[in-house]
Amino acid sequence: MSAAMGPATLLVIAKEPVPGRVKTRLTPPYTSQEAAALAEAALTDTLHTVLRAPARRRVLVLDGTPGPWLPPGFEVAAQVSGGLDERIVGAFELCDDGPALLVGMDTPHMSVDLLSRVGQDGLDAWFGPASDGGFWALGLAAPARARSLVRGVPMSTDRTGAIQRLRLAQAGLTVRDLPSLRDVDTAADAAAVAGLCPPSSRFATTMASLAQAVR
Template sequence: MSAWPPATGPATLLVIAKEPVPGRVKTRLTPPYTHQEAATLAEAALADTLHTALKAPVRRRVLVLDGAPGPWLPPGFDIVSQSAGGLDERIAAAFGHCDRGPALLVGMDTPQLTTELFAGVGRDGHDAWFGPAADGGFWALG
């Protein structure tokens, strides 16, 4: 388990992400963007999400990664590989890396993420948590 930042809450925070490789991320943005421009955007979004996650009052931070870590990864995360399968199977396997207590999973591109959103995770008495997205999907599951 990572020693920094210190554990301050009961929850594990999972960030599910792809390595920002041109042609593998943000492909819906091409065109009008090039694959390199789309990957640069994905890397910036991932870095922002990870830096916000560092400030979250959680016990453990886990990056569930498809690919290899890069210079965008700050210290303070345990790294596990994503499992094979569809998104549902990869999410279920990600939660399998939580050894105890509540857990919250967020995606790599979560610009609305703030430390205040984590304040009640694991402390609010709820058994589940869902962060709905405007497009009908979700940005967080707990």
């Protein structure tokens, strides 16, 4: 078991919210422009939550180019090439010693409290499963171990989270399981997640504006 190490480096792995390149499973019923607007809202809410959490560093690991949705306070790094497992490994390799937590852009309802738990309890890893069988968060006290822990995990399947969690256990790590959250993948997901966000959040207000537009 690791000693408590203080605030983590917080990594957000994301894709630039360009119509036709993000949230394609939202179309239909949404247009590609509306899907991109929802993706931008989810990403912006995520970034602002990360800004409010204690952190050693905050890094956006981006596929694309930063836009006006990026608030000050983040380093920006390009994603490496390859599958999602390689891109996750590449994100962790941006970190120096000390705990690091990686999250995606699909859970705008995640809280500062959840992010703040990483690195404060002396554990080796933190794992946040997603309800679709993936995971929304992965934290490592020793980011350099990501290559052996993540590389080769099949991504975007309903077993991804279970396989990744098993990898952590098989490596003998002490793991804190974070609450399961719902990713925004489908229109049903978007509606459910909007109901879990504060009404003033960008994601909830964007969903409300789209609903108003079709009345």
